[in-house]
Amino acid sequence: MEKQISQAVIKRMPRYYRYLGELLDNGVERISSNELSIRMKVTASQIRQDLNNFGGFGQQGYGYNVQYLYEEIGKILGLDRQHNIIIIGAGNLGQALANYVKFEKRGFVTIGLFDVNPAMRGLSVRGIPIKMMDELEDFLADNKVDIVALTLPKEMALDVTDRVVKAGIRAIWNFAHLDLEVPEGVVVQNVHLSDSLMQLSYNIVKHEMEQE
Amino acid sequence: MEKQISQAVIKRMPRYYRYLGELLDNGVERISSNELSIRMKVTASQIRQDLNNFGGFGQQGYGYNVQYLYEEIGKILGLDRQHNIIIIGAGNLGQALANYVKFEKRGFVTIGLFDVNPAMRGLSVRGIPIKMMDELEDFLADNKVDIVALTLPKEMALDVTDRVVKAGIRAIWNFAHLDLEVPEGVVVQNVHLSDSLMQLSYNIVKHEMEQE
DNA sequence: TAGATTGTTAATCGATTAACAATC
DNA sequence: TAGATTGTTAATCGATTAACAATC
Incomplete structure (x- = not known):
């Protein structure tokens, strides 16, 4: 078995990808870990360690080829394939x-939108029709769905999670404010906005105290 | 100076707060670190270490009083005060x-919404009128604003950040997909949705490989 | 009192940084 | 070749877990 790469490292990869994309846009051809470290405000050592988890992408005496490294990180993050997404909960957040068109540029394509609200029947967002929840299982059977985004009230989240997991879904992007219970083999990525806001709040209070 | 508490610890506090809130709703009066650790799937040791960064909230032989601990963590996270928020960018995410009414229950009150789109002039969301960007400085001068949420395209983010920082804002909740440059003393909390999606994507690919 | 469980110190583990030989 | 910079090993730092004395 391959050595396990820590989530701390994975979490940093999209940021590298973003910075390399900007360099690419600016026509920069090569960059050293040291120069990148200055821009990103991390250590050069960390950059080299992180990248070498996945392979040697650089060249001694030269640095890294921006285009090549950008593409390699893209592959590592699975951006070289299409991921079909359905969004359950067509409220503001779901919409x-x-x-968010830019997701599509990275291969994340929304192919379905679901809601419980009958008033939404027949409506569509960016050409994607909003379906009712009783159509969910049929849709999952008829379409290749890679990711389910849950943008619904937490009261419904557990039930819906059960349904999509039963239907074979292995990846959930969870915006509901609770921890999902899923069987082994199902990946959950949480976005807890209120947790983020509370962390900000803590740091505000801390900062104020430091002023005094 | 107080000992610095790591962001790793801070990040976990809202989750404790959430679990304690649920216990409270369920009428649970006291809980031991061990029992909580089982529910939350973390070690009891970590719970005790985390809490003891802020003080001794428990009692030997008894555990923790749920109500008391819930309130204390609330205070630590600054939820015992009101935080006024303005949202800049009244697109779907801003709306x-x-x-999101539940934020208000925790003291986070949206008092203003701004957008560049003239078509939005006069519209309002949940009773909050959408203002145009040229009204920003006046609004900040006339109102106590604690947090600015940036839900606008990244092309505008740097410029708007400069403006609000100049106007004295010390906390930014940043949804724009770039790193903000802010002076010392200004707190930034990032929510990079596409980074989150890429992390999920990595884990999907990894999982698939492990199956083979 | 005896039992339970904290608060806290010590041990371990993992992640980050530093250093440098390899090499382009 | 000389200089630059990687890849990688070693050292350090910090975070997590284990252990246990203090104490309710």
Whole structure:
């Protein structure tokens, strides 16, 4: 078995990808770990360690080829394939995700939108029709769905999670404010906005105290 | 100076707060670190270490009083005060935040919404009128604003950040997909949705490989 | 009192940084 | 070749876990 790469490292990879994308846009051809470290405000050592978890992408005396490294990180993050997403919960947050066109450039394509609200029947967002929840299982059977985004009230989240997991879904992007219970082999990525806001709040209070 | 508490610890506090809130709702009066550790799937040791960064909230032989601990963590996270928020960028994501009523229960109150789009002039979300960007400085001068949420395209983010920082804002909740440059003393909390999605994507690919 | 469980110190583990030989 | 910079090993730092004396 391959050595396990820590989530701390994985979490940093999208940021490298973003910075390399900007360099690429600016026509920069090569970059050293040291120069990148200055821009990103991390240590050069960390950059080299992180990248070498996945392979040697650089060249001694030269640094890293921006285009090549950008593409390699893209592959590591699975951006070289298409991921079909359905969004369950077509409220503002669900619609915000459905409207976020830039995801598609990275291969994340929203192919379905679901809601419980009958008033939404027949409506669509960016050409994607909003379906009712009783159509969920049929849709999952008829379409290749890789990721389910849960943008619904937490009261419904457990039930819906059970349904999609039963239907064979192995990846959930969870915006509901609770911890999902899923069987082994199902990946959950949480986005807990209120946790993020509380962390910000802590840091505000801390900062104020430091002023005094 | 007080000992610095790591962000790793801070990040876990909202989750404790959430679990304690649920226990409270369920009428549970006291809980031991061990029992909580089983529910939360962390070690009891970590719970005790985390809490003791802020003080001794428990009692030997008894455990923790749920109500008391819940309130104390609330205070640590600054939830015992009101935080006024303005949201800049009244697209779906901005509106989603403005509509998220539960934030208000924790003291986070949206008092303003701003957008560049003239078509939005006069519209309002949940009773909060959408203002145009040229009204920003006046609004900040006339109102106590604690947090600015940036839910706008990254092209505008740097400019707007400069403006609000100049106006004295010390906390930014950043949803724009770039790293903000802010002076010392300004706190930034990032929510990079596409980074989160990429992390999920990595874990999907990894899981698939492990199956083979 | 005896039992339970904290608060806290000590041990371990993992992640980050530093250093440098390998090499382009 | 000389200089630059990687890949990688070693050292350090910090975070997590274990252990246990203090104490309710």
